[in-house]
Amino acid sequence: MSESTREAVLLKGNEACAEGAIAGGCRYFFGYPITPQNQIPEYMARHLPEVGGVYLQAESEVAAINMVIGAAAAGTIPMTSSSSPGISLMQEGLSYLVGCELPCVLVNMVRGGPGLGNIAPAQSDYWMSTRGLGHGDGRSLVFAPYSVQEIHDWTAEAFDIAARYRLPVTILGDAALAQVAEPCQVRLRGKTVALEHEWAVGGGLQGRERRIVNSLWVQPDVMEQVNLRIAERLKQASADLTLWQETGSAEPAILVCAYGVTARVAETAIEWAAERGVAARLFRPISLVPFPYAPLGEWAGRVRKILVLELSLGQMIEDVRLAAAGRCEVEFFGRAGGQLLYPEEVADRLVAMMATQG
Numbered sequence: 001m002s003e004s005t006r007e008a009v010l011l012k013g014n015e016a017c018a019e020g021a022i023a024g025g026c027r028y029f030f031g032y033p034i035t036p037q038n039q040i041p042e043y044m045a046r047h048l049p050e051v052g053g054v055y056l057q058a059e060s061e062v063a064a065i066n067m068v069i070g071a072a073a074a075g076t077i078p079m080t081s082s083s084s085p086g087i088s089l090m091q092e093g094l095s096y097l098v099g100c101e102l103p104c105v106l107v108n109m110v111r112g113g114p115g116l117g118n119i120a121p122a123q124s125d126y127w128m129s130t131r132g133l134g135h136g137d138g139r140s141l142v143f144a145p146y147s148v149q150e151i152h153d154w155t156a157e158a159f160d161i162a163a164r165y166r167l168p169v170t171i172l173g174d175a176a177l178a179q180v181a182e183p184c185q186v187r188l189r190g191k192t193v194a195l196e197h198e199w200a201v202g203g204g205l206q207g208r209e210r211r212i213v214n215s216l217w218v219q220p221d222v223m224e225q226v227n228l229r230i231a232e233r234l235k236q237a238s239a240d241l242t243l244w245q246e247t248g249s250a251e252p253a254i255l256v257c258a259y260g261v262t263a264r265v266a267e268t269a270i271e272w273a274a275e276r277g278v279a280a281r282l283f284r285p286i287s288l289v290p291f292p293y294a295p296l297g298e299w300a301g302r303v304r305k306i307l308v309l310e311l312s313l314g315q316m317i318e319d320v321r322l323a324a325a326g327r328c329e330v331e332f333f334g335r336a337g338g339q340l341l342y343p344e345e346v347a348d349r350l351v352a353m354m355a356t357q358g
Helices: 013-024 039-051 061-073 084-089 091-100 126-130 148-165 175-179 220-241 261-274 293-300 317-324 343-355
Strands: 005-012 028-031 054-057 079-082 104-110 141-143 168-174 181-187 244-248 254-257 280-285 287-289 305-310 329-334
Touching: 005 013, 005 148, 013 039, 013 104, 013 148, 013 168, 013 175, 013 181, 028 039, 028 061, 039 054, 061 079, 061 084, 061 091, 079 084, 084 091, 084 104, 084 126, 091 168, 104 148, 104 175, 126 168, 126 287, 141 148, 141 220, 148 168, 148 181, 148 220, 168 175, 244 261, 254 261, 254 293, 254 343, 261 280, 261 305, 261 343, 280 293, 293 317, 305 317, 305 343, 317 329, 329 343
Parallel strands: 028 054, 028 079, 079 104, 104 168, 141 168, 254 280, 254 305, 305 329
Antiparallel strands: 005 181, 141 287, 244 280
């Protein structure tokens, strides 16, 4: 990430996300308020006009995602943000975006659920984010930052990624990352976006050749080809954008797998467990789609156990088990409904796992 930056400033995760979007080229934002991400549309309402951008508050999340479709069809890379129940309402529109082969950036600051739930941190939207967007075979590219700096950086990067693969790109955060304040190196707002992308609808508009944006293909063979074309771009993204980070013991007995805010808990827990004689290593997926199956699978052949940490009843664990492919035991430790994991209880769990290995 080589963009020029200004001096570090203290920002909340939501604010860093919005500022990163503006630096990344966002000029069209459509949204609807829902806690705990309300500071994103608030920030956009204040600052997008400074760069000639347009902020529009929709009357609902359903309206917001359909506005995104319209702006993307016009040749832009629009953005919306919400939290869990709002993202649920957007699913049909997101599927239409995939079917139309249009890009956008979507931010989900996850809250406790199901239902309206609460405004506490959770990671229980993993399935919704990684297993598809509404109906059909389409998927979003998904990135899971774990700091304010990463929220800023990955939101900025998301616009180029969305354009490159003509897919929605999801930044998956949570209520804790949305509200925590940390120093952040903010990129300069130098980028402008013209309505010249190849997917833009045409036919007399600004002299462009006639093009139609459509997701209705009544001939099954044509619909299959659309699906295969989208799948090929996902395959290319897997080769280009499979990202993860590792810290901890170089010769671990236990591999801890966690993403987002839970990975920060894991870092401290692994340090505390090391003081009690447990060698553990953190494997943190940054890209959830594409998921780092191969490098995680290599560790599964070297460690005795993998401990998956999630603020859910267990969702990412399915991908971890696919990566492990039975080469080692995979255990789960999580909390649900907005409850947090704490370093001391994770360290205790690691010590207990070593004691039972014989």
